Amino acid sequence: MAAPSILFTRMRETSPLVQCITNYVAMNVAANVLLAAGASPAMVHAEEEAGEFAAIAGALTVNIGTLSPTWVAGMKTAIAGARAAGKPWVLDPVAHFATTFRSQTVAALLDLRPAIIRGNASEIIALGGGQSAGQGVDSGDPVSDAEDAARQLAFSTGAVVAVTGAVDFVTDGERSVRISGGSSLMPKVTALGCSLTALVGAFVAVAPKQPFEATMAALATFAAAGEIAERGAQGPGSFAIRFLDSLHGFRSESLEADGRIVAV
Amino acid sequence: MAAPSILFTRMRETSPLVQCITNYVAMNVAANVLLAAGASPAMVHAEEEAGEFAAIAGALTVNIGTLSPTWVAGMKTAIAGARAAGKPWVLDPVAHFATTFRSQTVAALLDLRPAIIRGNASEIIALGGGQSAGQGVDSGDPVSDAEDAARQLAFSTGAVVAVTGAVDFVTDGERSVRISGGSSLMPKVTALGCSLTALVGAFVAVAPKQPFEATMAALATFAAAGEIAERGAQGPGSFAIRFLDSLHGFRSESLEADGRIVAV
Amino acid sequence: MAAPSILFTRMRETSPLVQCITNYVAMNVAANVLLAAGASPAMVHAEEEAGEFAAIAGALTVNIGTLSPTWVAGMKTAIAGARAAGKPWVLDPVAHFATTFRSQTVAALLDLRPAIIRGNASEIIALGGGQSAGQGVDSGDPVSDAEDAARQLAFSTGAVVAVTGAVDFVTDGERSVRISGGSSLMPKVTALGCSLTALVGAFVAVAPKQPFEATMAALATFAAAGEIAERGAQGPGSFAIRFLDSLHGFRSESLEADGRIVAV
Numbered sequence: 047m048a049a050p051s052i053l054f055t056r057m058r059e060t061s062p063l064v065q066c067i068t069n070y071v072a073m074n075v076a077a078n079v080l081l082a083a084g085a086s087p088a089m090v091h092a093e094e095e096a097g098e099f100a101a102i103a104g105a106l107t108v109n110i111g112t113l114s115p116t117w118v119a120g121m122k123t124a125i126a127g128a129r130a131a132g133k134p135w136v137l138d139p140v141a142h143f144a145t146t147f148r149s150q151t152v153a154a155l156l157d158l159r160p161a162i163i164r165g166n167a168s169e170i171i172a173l174g175g176g177q178s179a180g181q182g183v184d185s186g187d188p189v190s191d192a193e194d195a196a197r198q199l200a201f202s203t204g205a206v207v208a209v210t211g212a213v214d215f216v217t218d219g220e221r222s223v224r225i226s227g228g229s230s231l232m233p234k235v236t237a238l239g240c241s242l243t244a245l246v247g248a249f250v251a252v253a254p255k256q257p258f259e260a261t262m263a264a265l266a267t268f269a270a271a272g273e274i275a276e277r278g279a280q281g282p283g284s285f286a287i288r289f290l291d292s293l294h295g296f297r298s299e300s301l302e303a304d305g306r307i308v309a310v
Numbered sequence: 311m312a313a314p315s316i317l318f319t320r321m322r323e324t325s326p327l328v329q330c331i332t333n334y335v336a337m338n339v340a341a342n343v344l345l346a347a348g349a350s351p352a353m354v355h356a357e358e359e360a361g362e363f364a365a366i367a368g369a370l371t372v373n374i375g376t377l378s379p380t381w382v383a384g385m386k387t388a389i390a391g392a393r394a395a396g397k398p399w400v401l402d403p404v405a406h407f408a409t410t411f412r413s414q415t416v417a418a419l420l421d422l423r424p425a426i427i428r429g430n431a432s433e434i435i436a437l438g439g440g441q442s443a444g445q446g447v448d449s450g451d452p453v454s455d456a457e458d459a460a461r462q463l464a465f466s467t468g469a470v471v472a473v474t475g476a477v478d479f480v481t482d483g484e485r486s487v488r489i490s491g492g493s494s495l496m497p498k499v500t501a502l503g504c505s506l507t508a509l510v511g512a513f514v515a516v517a518p519k520q521p522f523e524a525t526m527a528a529l530a531t532f533a534a535a536g537e538i539a540e541r542g543a544q545g546p547g548s549f550a551i552r553f554l555d556s557l558h559g560f561r562s563e564s565l566e567a568d569g570r571i572v573a574v
Numbered sequence: 575m576a577a578p579s580i581l582f583t584r585m586r587e588t589s590p591l592v593q594c595i596t597n598y599v600a601m602n603v604a605a606n607v608l609l610a611a612g613a614s615p616a617m618v619h620a621e622e623e624a625g626e627f628a629a630i631a632g633a634l635t636v637n638i639g640t641l642s643p644t645w646v647a648g649m650k651t652a653i654a655g656a657r658a659a660g661k662p663w664v665l666d667p668v669a670h671f672a673t674t675f676r677s678q679t680v681a682a683l684l685d686l687r688p689a690i691i692r693g694n695a696s697e698i699i700a701l702g703g704g705q706s707a708g709q710g711v712d713s714g715d716p717v718s719d720a721e722d723a724a725r726q727l728a729f730s731t732g733a734v735v736a737v738t739g740a741v742d743f744v745t746d747g748e749r750s751v752r753i754s755g756g757s758s759l760m761p762k763v764t765a766l767g768c769s770l771t772a773l774v775g776a777f778v779a780v781a782p783k784q785p786f787e788a789t790m791a792a793l794a795t796f797a798a799a800g801e802i803a804e805r806g807a808q809g810p811g812s813f814a815i816r817f818l819d820s821l822h823g824f825r826s827e828s829l830e831a832d833g834r835i836v837a838v
Contacts, residue, residue, distance in 0.1 A: 333617070334598055334601045334602075334617065335601045335602050335605050335617055336602075338602060339602065375617070376601075376617050376618070376619065376620075377620055377622075377623065378619070378620040378622070378644065379620070379622065405616070408616075408618070408623075408627060408630065409618070409622075409623035409626045409627050410623070410626060411620065411622040411623035411626075412623060445591055445614075445630055446591045446614050446615075446616040446630075446631070447614070447615075447616055448614050497609075498609045498610060498822060499606065499609070500602060500605035500606050500609055500615065501602065501605070544816075544819040544823070545610065545818060545819030545820070545821075545822035545823055546606065546609065546610050546818050546819065546822050547606075547610070547814070547815035547816060547817065547818030547819040547822070548815055548816075548819050550606075550815075550818075551815055
């Protein structure tokens with residue numbers, strides 16, 4: 047099993063091209079997160095080119111935050127292109143339970159076999175068929191309440207499932223870990239979860255056969271960078287800036303700290 | 311009449327879900343402003359889901375900054391959903407006078423009875439049928455020149471009308487107030503006006519029967535947070551960051567300062 | 575030949591209205607860059623209004639970063655409006671070589687005679703028919719490798735061509751200059767190149783008959799502001815903030831420093 051620090055170094059040294067189909071709120075943030083971490087983002091979504099582009103990218107991430115029919119068509123084309131080229135793709139099912147359009151879209155996307163699914167607790171609980179407390183895009187449930195749903199979702203889809211929040215949970219159905227760290231200011235900055243999905247894409251691009259390890263490494267990087275960023279932050283505005291600085295100056299040794307990742 | 315500080319506390323404690331249909335430039339800023347202030351933003355615009363979502367949101371805000379026909383369809387669907395569910399909606403008629411498409415869109419939206427209209431002086435003057443000095447999205451007129459047009463617009467539409475600028479003006483046609491504060495750096499940061507519209511949505515979500523008081527409270531919060539943010543700012547970049555920090559750390563007592571809101 | 579400092583002063587004093595059709599990632603950044611520099615941005619893209627708006631703007635900039643067919647229609651309408659009104663337009667051919675859709679779109683746009691083309695080295699090399707090392711939106715080639723392609727592109731299109739990177743290169747086919755400055759953190763902040771294209775629009779709006787001088791002045795301003803911003807920056811997050819502050823506080827005298835612009 048590749049240690050997170052090894053994957054981080056590989057990601058930074060190879061600067062993988064990550065195709066992100068994400069929402070309008072997150073695009074700028076996700077691009078800056080990828081650049082700061084060392085990857086190369088590309089926001090390419092149109093049906094006319096998304097599939098062709100997926101073949102040259104190292105990985106694809108799909109986030110349904112701001113959805114419309116033409117974007118759904120682009121997502122499906124991009125996923126088909128990624129699969130045909132043997133590239134992994136990551137699903138971020140933002141608030142999929144909120145409307146019929148959203149839930150039908152996510153059901154169709156799940157059939158296209160994402161390598162990794164990342165969501166908040168409310169999203170993962172609802173994907174597993176449970177009743178979540180979420181209404182909009184912010185989670186109304188603690189991560190611990192979503193662990194069973196995550197395992198079941200991993201079993202039923204074959205995907206690695208990540209539930210992120212105060213303490214993250216990652217499972218491939220058999221192996222599971224909890225990852226601690228981050229900052230209480232993170233939910234106060236929009237699109238950080240969406241940007242984490244993009245970063246998961248950067249890690250799985252350099253470890254396409256190890257989606258579990260890649261997801262762990264991305265989440266651990268985010269959590270560690272968030273801790274560093276919190277020091278001296280005056281609120282969510284300065285936190286967001288410090289977070290990008292922290293990712294840019296991040297050193298792989300920071301991932302070797304004891305206790306951040308705990309197998310369960 | 312609920313004091314601004316009471317509405318602020320209610321807004322922060324209940325964290326209302328605010329559906330924002332806004333322009334591409336403003337989405338990220340508006341989401342961060344809502345999160346920092348304590349509300350929960352949701353950017354949901356597609357015709358396929360905007361009306362369904364409006365029923366679960368506390369309020370809807372509609373901003374025409376970057377317009378296209380599919381978005382107009384989504385706006386109308388969302389407004390119909392909000393009205394059917396008895397939820398207030400707020401209109402931000404960005405540069406509506408600049409093109410035929412824009413002016414026709416705003417005329418159609420005005421027929422759908424917004425609870426609140428927020429614009430800059432040029433926008434409100436032109437909505438009242440006057441000749442404004444505005445060309446693009448930045449106002450070419452002082453707020454004081456728009457007060458009569460605002461009163462007339464409030465009479466003719468039944469909406470509360472807010473004109474924002476160096477000194478803001480709010481009227482429901484009978485009662486009127488001026489609100490002072492803010493910073494001269496605010497017009498140098500894009501989308502702060504659009505984000506204020508979103509914040510008005512957060513306040514009216516917790517006081518749907520008091521759109522005049524909700525608008526006053528939102529504008530006073532913005533003005534006070536802007537003053538705090540200006541201290542130590544080196545320019546519009548650092549101001550924008552400090553503004554989010556200031557909103558996040560904002561205390562309702564800051565709204566009780568003498569003289570910020572003056573009845574006229 | 576108007577000195578850069580004279581054009582900067584003219585731009586700041588007249589605050590030209592610049593219509594930007596740019597990608598979703600760049601919109602907010604480009605608007606803030608224009609506001610900080612002293613111009614007035616307007617993001618108006620829909621086919622229904624883009625041409626009408628182009629007649630009132632001082633210049634138009636078109637960036638293909640996040641492309642879709644409806645946006646291409648809006649770009650063409652806007653360009654037709656700008657040309658009919660005698661206004662210059664600037665092309666930013668982001669990653670045009672990456673997909674068939676992109677390369678066909680850029681070929682069609684080139685036929686509409688941009689006054690200025692700004693790209694990174696990989697983009698300009700590929701526009702000239704050469705083989706670039708670029709894959710996504712980040713350049714894989716040094717600027718120096720693109721100088722011949724830039725001259726040929728200027729000859730064949732009649733446009734001023736700017737290649738930006740560690741040292742920029744600008745040519746109208748006969749005259750050529752190199753511009754030094756900036757910061758190694760600039761490529762780590764997304765959409766700064768796109769925002770520079772918008773700033774070129776602001777300068778050519780006040781010097782429509784001098785696209786070569788306007789481009790030089792915009793690039794020199796960006797390079798000088800980048801140098802100032804780098805001092806004290808902790809990474810790309812704080813750099814981006816300081817860059818806006820630096821543009822806002824920028825003084826024309828900073829453009830008179832010896833050696834920034836060298837004729838070649």
